[in-house]
Amino acid sequence: MKFTVSTADGHARAGLIETNKGLINTPVFMPVGTVGTVKAMSPEELKEIGAEIILSNTYHLYLRPGHEIIKSLGGLHRFMNWDRPILTDSGGFQVYSLSALRKIEEDGVHFKSHLDGSMHFLGPEEAMLIQSSLGSDIAMVIDDCAPYPSSYAYAMTSMYRTIKWAARCRELKREGQALFGIVQGSLYEDLRKKNMEELVGIGFDGYAVGGLSVGEPKEDMHRMIRFTAPLLPENKPRYLMGIGELGDVLKAVEAGFDMFDCVMPTRNARNGTLFTSRGKLSIKREEFKADSGPLDPECDCYTCKNYSRGYLRHLFLSKEILSMRLNTIHNLHFYLNFFRNMRKSIEEGMFGDFKKRWEQIIP
Numbered sequence: 001m002k003f004t005v006s007t008a009d010g011h012a013r014a015g016l017i018e019t020n021k022g023l024i025n026t027p028v029f030m031p032v033g034t035v036g037t038v039k040a041m042s043p044e045e046l047k048e049i050g051a052e053i054i055l056s057n058t059y060h061l062y063l064r065p066g067h068e069i070i071k072s073l074g075g076l077h078r079f080m081n082w083d084r085p086i087l088t089d090s091g092g093f094q095v096y097s098l099s100a101l102r103k104i105e106e107d108g109v110h111f112k113s114h115l116d117g118s119m120h121f122l123g124p125e126e127a128m129l130i131q132s133s134l135g136s137d138i139a140m141v142i143d144d145c146a147p148y149p150s151s152y153a154y155a156m157t158s159m160y161r162t163i164k165w166a167a168r169c170r171e172l173k174r175e176g177q178a179l180f181g182i183v184q185g186s187l188y189e190d191l192r193k194k195n196m197e198e199l200v201g202i203g204f205d206g207y208a209v210g211g212l213s214v215g216e217p218k219e220d221m222h223r224m225i226r227f228t229a230p231l232l233p234e235n236k237p238r239y240l241m242g243i244g245e246l247g248d249v250l251k252a253v254e255a256g257f258d259m260f261d262c263v264m265p266t267r268n269a270r271n272g273t274l275f276t277s278r279g280k281l282s283i284k285r286e287e288f289k290a291d292s293g294p295l296d297p298e299c300d301c302y303t304c305k306n307y308s309r310g311y312l313r314h315l316f317l318s319k320e321i322l323s324m325r326l327n328t329i330h331n332l333h334f335y336l337n338f339f340r341n342m343r344k345s346i347e348e349g350m351f352g353d354f355k356k357r358w359e360q361i362i363p
């Protein structure tokens with residue numbers, strides 16, 4: 001994997017990640033394909049709207065159908081028929097957020113499956129083995145995500161554990177698979193800094209900031225975004241994990257982050273909330289009943305080119321499968337287009353204007 005920054009506008013960067021499976025223009029939004037599918041979308045449709053990389057979840061694929069099954073069926077790319085880059089998370093965050101029970105030890109974490117209550121263990125060895133079986137292009141180290149709020153003592157213990165696990169993952173790094181480190185440390189600047197310095201000492205292909213958007217106030221999230229980004233190496237991709245509200249994305253890109261993932265565009269689409277050039281819209285509203293116009297007059301996606309708001313409202317209220325499909329196509333197209341335009345604004349030295357304009361639409 002190779003990363004180059006082509007243009008900088010303030011701290012905002014336009015860059016390029018080169019992988020064996022294709023190019024990734026940054027800043028990039030990675031649609032989330034939790035269980036090996038970006039919900040409601042075929043791989044062809046994802047390519048059609050310009051997705052360059054997707055994210056998939058180790059925790060989910062490990063529990064079902066199991067990484068060995070996926071490996072025996074040719075790896076995740078073959079399994080889901082997606083030939084562009086895939087980033088897999090390590091499973092650490094899902095163990096933290098989904099598992100009914102978890103017990104952290106020095107070598108990893110015991111957890112109870114949210115599917116059938118069975119007990120499992122995930123540590124650096126397991127996380128690297130699973131991601132190697134999946135054959136993702138970018139793997140993530142397993143980290144210990146401290147909950148919000150966390151005491152300084154707890155956050156420090158979890159931060160040192162994260163460093164220890166990251167070092168072990170680095171030893172197990174597989175040829176041909178990039179590996180990113182993850183910075184934890186809750187809302188404590190000195191812990192974040194210490195974690196980052198240790199990770200850089202170990203040496204990774206990219207650096208992620210995790211443990212944000214876990215319930216902390218927005219001001220604290222923004223403070224940590226501004227604090228962490230400039231500390232991360234300039235010549236490596238910087239990934240802000242799990243944050244995808246566009247207002248937050250703008251602040252993060254301004255600070256110097258390059259990579260993002262979030263279930264928001266896909267999940268909201270299925271719930272009938274759609275992003276448009278004029279802000280969010282709920283398609284179920286009465287006012288759209290006889291509306292012949294497109295979702296977003298400025299959008300050129302398949303949904304907007306072919307269907308009216310009146311029809312989309314009808315599909316949604318009738319709980320038709322097509323509703324989820326058309327809404328997802330639009331929302332992901334909107335997101336990817338937003339990122340493309342943001343990148344262009346950086347290249348043109350106009351990111352400040354871009355940010356200001358969108359902050360009036362999406363406060």
Ligand SMILES: [Zn+2]
Nearest residue numbers: 299301304330
């Ligand atoms: Zn559209």
